[in-house]
Amino acid sequence: ASTTETLEFQAETRQLLQLVIHSIYSNKDIFLRELISNASDALDKLRLESLTHPDLDADTSDLHITLETDSEARTLTVRDNGIGMTRDDVVDLIGTIAKSGTAGLLAKIKEAKENKDTDADAASLIGQFGVGFYSAFMVADKVTLHTRRAGTDQGTVWESDGEGTYTIADADDLPVGTTVTLHLKAEDSEDGLGDYLAAWKIRQIVKQYSDFIRWPIRMATQATSTGTGTGTGTEDDADGETAGTLETLNSMKALWARPRAEVSETEYHEFYRQISHDWQDPAQTIHMRAEGTFEYEALLFLPAHAPFDLFSRDTKRGVQLYVKRVFIMDDCDALMPNYLRFVKGVVDAHDLSLNVSREILQHDRQITAVRRRLVKKVLAAIKDLQATNTDSYLAVWEQFGRVIKEGLIEDRDNTDTLLELVSAASTHDPEKTTTLRQYLSRMKDGQNTIYYLTGENRAMVENSPHMEAFTAKGYEVLILTDPVDEVWTDQVPTFDGHRFQSIAKGQVDLDETDENSDEAKTDKAQQEQDFAALLAWLQTALDEHVKQVRLSTRLTTSPACLVGDAHDLTPTLEKMYRAMGQ
Ligand code: ADP
Ligand code: MG
Helix, strand or coil: CCCCEEEECCHHHHHHHHHHHHCCCCCCCHHHHHHHHHHHHHHHHHHHHHHHCHHHCCCCCCCCEEEEEECCCCEEEEEECCCCCCHHHHHHHHCCCCCCCHHHHHHHHHHHHHCCCCHHHHHHHHCCCCCHHHHHHHCEEEEEEEEECCCCCCEEEEEECCCCEEEEEEECCCCCEEEEEEEECHHHHCCCCCCCCCHHHHHHHHHHHHCCCCCCEEEECHHHCCCCCCCCCCCCCCCCCCHHHEEECCCCCCHHHCCHHHCCHHHHHHHHHHHHCCCCCCCEEEEEEECCCCCEEEEEEECCCCCCCCCCCCCCCEEEEEECCEEEECCCCCCCCHHHCCCEEEEEECCCCCCCCHHHHHHCHHHHHHHHHHHHHHHHHHHHHHHHCHHHHHHHHHHHHHHHCCHHHHCHHHHHHHHHHCEEEECCEEEEEEEHHHHHHCCCCCCCEEEEEECCCHHHHHCCCCHHHHHHCCCCCEEECCHHHHHHHHHCCEECCEEEEECCECCCCCCHHHHHCHHHHHHHHHHHHHHHHHHHHHHHHCCCCCCCCCCCCCCCCCCCCCCECCCCCCHHHHHHHHHCCC
């Protein structure tokens, strides 16, 4: 005999329910992700408990999740044979929001609303907490839950329309586990787009959000469903006897969750192709697991070639965020800086709310720490390629160097590492690029400065009159032709204690020793006297166009050249700014 009780939701729960139903999410599909994630947790718990309590006498041989639709009754059912709940559990877990801070959260949301902030703010605030189970009320006007806790005999049935009250009663003959039945709102079926009774729709949502859930998610088609939606176990679809009517929707293959030693290179590459839509193998694979206060797994790839839209303003970053194998978002910019936007992969964080928003991630200290660590890993992987597989490193640099160099402007924490990665053309060898380290190793005695010249292309830089004295005297000059070079060379002062110096800017003291010798000084004084009249005349004639006319040791064959002030924009940058209308 079961006693039916009608209970009221906690005040806070009721408010939260109203928010969930009426304003929070533009994307209703996520209700299924929430219910499947709860079912998956319940299966995890049952397996764990059966290991730690062998006397529990629970059947864990075929743990799974089943989805059923009944178009006549307009119900969608999510069933698991996991841990289940006792009647008290249901009151505690479903009837109240046990999470601390809910009241404070609601106050904040109210405040945001009073300040006429939009729903988006409410959504981002609420993202800090799970609304989980209640998201069912976004698509259902009535939710029924049947459950029996493993190791107990008494089942419980809970039902609510999400308004203010719920009923709870005993139920007999329930199997162990939980069944959640959603009585779908009529409004979602009209255009067929939000039709949660359609098999294709369910398939699509599961594929998108729950593909890597480790337990099978099976869909039972209508024919064998009795349509009662009560999950009393009479249908017995659990043993797979009705194989023809059960379809497993998820791949379950979360490669990142497996130990590295057990994953083959082919598997990594296949996974990469799947998430990147790239047909080539990646240049490098990074697979890591962090344990401790903030657990996560990361599986990242350096692609071997750049996508066509690498430089378009809204190119997407390649890192997806999962929480315990549940897909949360694509293009998670909080996890990868802009200059590593070409890195593809997955980060699975264990302790985040499924409803976490981009805004919250941006300000989350732990996420910031994860990002810092991932950046270090990626840079180390490129460094590693540089040391072990030069060809592959050069290929990566050729494809992504221009982007990685943006890091010299954006990411001051890693300047030193980034500089080690830089490869550049140089006057040393017309065929090959050089690293800065290699440049240093070839510097002339007494040379302290890294010389470079920026320009639009190699030929223009090589033929620049600025080059003459340097080539004549055997100084190596880096030839920097990416637009970003103009910017970072201005902002990064040194590499390993050696100053960067543009040979087109300011005074360049070539052969310091020579020039400062007494002989050179008298020479120079003599020359200045000889040319004083000419210089004065040039200065007057060109006054409108130049700041100063001076004698130079820069040139060997050209009679004159234009030199920028040390802090002037370079011609290429000037052109860039002009093109941008500044
Ligand atoms: P969360 O999953 O973040 O804890 P939910 O609102 O999704 O929040 O669920 C609340 C609680 O209800 C869960 O923590 C769990 O204890 C219980 N619960 C929900 N669904 C199930 C289920 N299918 N089986 C067992 N317990 C469940
Ligand atoms: Mg949940």
